[in-house]
Amino acid sequence: MARKKKSRSIVQRFDDYFGTGTLEDWQRLCGDIGLDANLSSITQCRKVLKTVHINIHDLLDAVDQGRLPHRFGNARELANYTVNTRRIFPKKKVKEMGPVKALMRHIL
Structure with missing residues (x-):
């Protein structure tokens, strides 16, 4: 039960942070x-986001603290960190073509 509550919490945190999905x-x-x-389209933003490897939990914590999140050198480093810390965004909650989809990497 605690795991489900935590999952909803990260999903809600990201939804609250991200907003409605405007270019801004x-x-x-x-x-x-x-x-x-200053990218001029959502498509450009989505493409550039696919090039970085960050943990979504860490992103939200960094934003709350006014700092940049740690960027991993590759998907394997991110996967190892994510599994070891258990800071996993629930795959079932990834919205098609949304920002989380652009940030998600194959972890397990």
């Missing part, structure tokens, strides 16, 4: 990760 929301996400925040 995508640009803010890119900027909060340390990427170019």
Whole structure:
């Protein structure tokens, strides 16, 4: 039961952080990760987000603390960290074509 509650919590935290999905929301996400925040389309934002490896829990914690999240060098490093810390975003809650989809990596 605690695991389900925690899962909903991270999903709600990300939904609250991200907003409605406007270009400005995508640009803010890119900027909060340390990427170019002036991209001119959601498609460009989505493409650049696919190039970084960050943990979504860590992203939200970093935003709350006013700092950049740790960026892993590759998907394997991110996977190892995510499994070891159990800071996993529930795959069932990934919305098709949304920002979480652009950030998700194959972990297990």
